[in-house]
Amino acid sequence: MKRSRFGAKFTRESGILRLMDDLGEAASADAPVLALGGGNPARIPEVESIFRKRVRTALDSGDELERLIGSYDAPRGNREFIEALARLLRNQFGWNLADSNIALTSGSQTSFFFLFNLLAGRGEDGCRRRIFFPLAPEYIGYGDVGIEPDMFVSRRPEIEHIPPDLFKYHIDFGALSLGDDIAAICVSRPTNPTANVLTGEELSRLSELARDRAIPLIVDNAYGTPFPDIIFNDAEPVWDENVILTMSLSKLGLPGARTGIVIADEETIRAISTLNAIVSLAPGSFGAFLALELVNSGEILHVARRVLRPFYERKSRQALDWVRESLKGLPYRVHVPEGTFFLWLWFEGMPISSQDLYERLKARNVLVVPGHHFFPGLDEDWRHRNECIRINYAGSDSDVRRGLDVIAEEIRAAFL
Secondary structure, X not given: OOOOHHHHXXXXXXXXXXXXXXXXXXXXXXXXXXXXXXOOOOOOHHHHHHHHHHHHHXXXXXXXXXXXXXXXXXXXXXXXXXXXXXXXXXXXXXXXXXXXXXXXEOOHHHHHHHHHHHHOEEOOOOOEEEEEEOOOOOOHHHOOOOOOOOOEEEOOOEEEEEOOOEEEEEOOHHHOOOOOOEEEEEEEOOOOOOOXXXXXXXXXXXXXXXXXXXXXXXXXXXXXXXXXXXXXXXXOOOOOOOEEEEEEOOOOOOHHHOOEEEEOOHHHHHHHHHHHHHHHOOOOOHHHHHHHHHHHHOHHHHHHHHHHHHHHHHHHHHHHHHHHHHOOOOOOEEEOOOEOOEEEEEOOOOOOOHHHHHHHHHHOOEEOEEHHHHOOOOOOOOHHHHOXXXXXXXXXXXXHHHHHHHHHHHHHHHHO
């Protein structure tokens, strides 16, 4: 079959395809697999019981279930959920937004496919524009969503060594020279994969940089505040009409419901709605249905702060302790864990690449994500990106501990 350029690009091997294939294989494997690679959230009984109760209510309440599954929502998404979310954000944070500033999508990956291709690529004026990532590494899913080639550019970070075994990335503002071809600045907060949380001052500087160039600042808030609030230090949610804020219900515990949220100026929201209609008629209704009462009541903020955040913070501390036990005596560093449910491990001077390490671990039924996939738009040869891996500690404690022990064995073998 002869394929179009679009077909050739979007059917080739990619980092996000590898990650999702690994998740699927782990779920259906005959032998036990220690899945420390993907982005699945933990199963938290207190949260699951909320959604179970909501489903049971729908089953027992007249034709609520039939209305849920038997009708399309509008292209912008479920009206009741959008109204409730706009009201919550206005009341809690004083944001000057209306219902028309919010659209839903079929998950955050869809949101970024829409946003990046709306803003970057060849414009109507014939000029080619790109998305700028001021801090690499960044999310694995960004790198493959551009319809046109060479749509991304990024910058290496400054690296702060924190004794005895931690490190932290910082934006190198001195290197942030933006050309006229930049269509938007994009960051994730907390950063996937590193668990880095940009400070309010860093966001303000980026926002000012974007505003001066009349381009938007895109903030990927999939793990951030106000929900799911998987942030372990003080951080305030940020939005204004020059910011495109993306959110998700996945890390709240609903990855299978595929519900992304875009909060932006009205023109951008109209464009997202149009794309929803063309690509899928409308986003799915199930996630918005399950979370509606939580948003209406404001309970979603309490679930995030009192259940999700302490749960993952405990898991993070425990995973870091196990890393230190397992890797003692080896040349490793861990990025300061400030949020998400990932640890970013750096094996400085590792004689094999992170891809080689991934293959060795996979042969032993341990799944991680090799670091080189997380540097979209960074064309320079930088050894550091082949010395890092991302692990997910949201799984069972026993799986995480055993997986870290296997990682330590393979690292020791590599350095021998």
